[in-house]
Amino acid sequence: MFIECSNLITANPPALSYGVAVADVDGDGRFELLIAGYKGPNRVLKWDGQALVDATPPLFADPDTSAISIAAADLDGDGREEIYILNTDSYGGPKQVMDRLFACFGKRWVDLLALPENFAVANRFSGRSVAAIDRLGTGRYGFVVANFGGPMNLFELDSNGRLDDLAEEVGIDGDAAARSLLCLPLLGEKPDIVVGCEMGPNLLYRNTGEGGFEEVGADLGIADARQNARGLAVLDGDGMFDLALGNWEGAHRLFQQRAGGGFADVAPPELSLPSRVRTVIAADFDNDGHEELFFNNLGEPNRLFAWREERWQQIDIGDAAEPQGLGTGAAVADIDGDGMLELLIAHGETAPQPLSLYLAMPKGHHWLRVMPLTRGGAPARGAVVRLTAGGRTQMRVIDSGSGYLCQMEPVAHFGLGDLRAVERVEIRWPDGAKQTIDSPEPCRMMVVRHPESGGLAG
16 A cells, blocks of 8 residues: 655754654645654644655744644634643653643744743643633634543633633533543534543543533443543444544554444454554545554554455555554645645654655545634534545545644545536535535635635635
8 A cells, every 4th residue: 555755854863753743834835744753853844845854843843742642723713823842751640841732923933831920730740641722613613632541621711811621610520540632523513522532431522512411422332441442433324423542552443333322342353453552543545435444553563454445454554564663643634735645754752763755656546635613713623524536425524633643634525536527515514604615616626615704615
């Protein structure tokens, strides 16, 4: 499947790297790749038309900390995403180095968590993952932080522009060994929160519809209490979202959502085979119209599964096997605008290694990419996009992070295979607004403004 093109990363020394995120850091309308550096600098890589070059703002580098996870979202509704960098300097419990929350004012970056008025609410526990959520449908996001050995956090801006931790108020402050996060409308039209845990049951916080949450993981069948969760990914499940869960040295799960309620593990033996898994990604790498499942492993070969002949089958992963790779994080994005997803893999933990970049072998398939925007013009993370072509409907959610440490590009990427026409695209924003676009032209990026701010942008 994959062809290595790591030579396109111009500066790529061995490093201890963890999470990878995709966001527009410099505000030019194009995405950059953000890499969390552990006991070394964080990095921002930008495509200059020929290669990925270093474009790290000095404040971001922060070389003396221990970054592990990154996520971006628009906290204040101004159309520019803020960037949360989760630092972890111990295995669990209290930590010495605080997290960073970078906001851009004009051309000046500020760490909001370093401001005196926000010092009291700063996260003081060693976390693992951070993800964004627009729980009220206002276009103003909060950041959920999954801590390992401490309560979860939910950071939002109050009416005075100060940060507030609302985790206890909304009912998600349970003390669990949290590892991974997903924030998406899984059970209804409001965003829910899935938490993958170690040494205890996974959690599923259902949105009550009033901005609060209730925990229903065990009731709905995803607790899996004897396993140690790592990567989480959401995938198209024929009209409902399913969950792929990688367990560290334990059986991997494919939780299929049932029409009558709840989830059932339908992972075939080949997929469930235990591994030293980290990030799990669901994406249509070859544009055939069906998502593949990528399992990033540490110190053993990565694995790739595809939907073939009405079942999940392991397929040849090509150059991305990396049998000696110390995989810690991974993300996908179409960095060069050619309509195919690139895969960036970070390495580290036990020894420094360079980043790896891969492209799926081109097959000439058609595609369509859809990026919904909020009222303020920021990526509408958590929006649901449906595409109907050839009488079949595919479904994606705009990624909010953090299946495990990482955040994918905020675009719904659809492969079309040999189809040359799309019947319609339907978008539902986190606030419930909806829009249908009939007969969009394929093989392009389609940017769609919120219905209250102008509709289709191009």
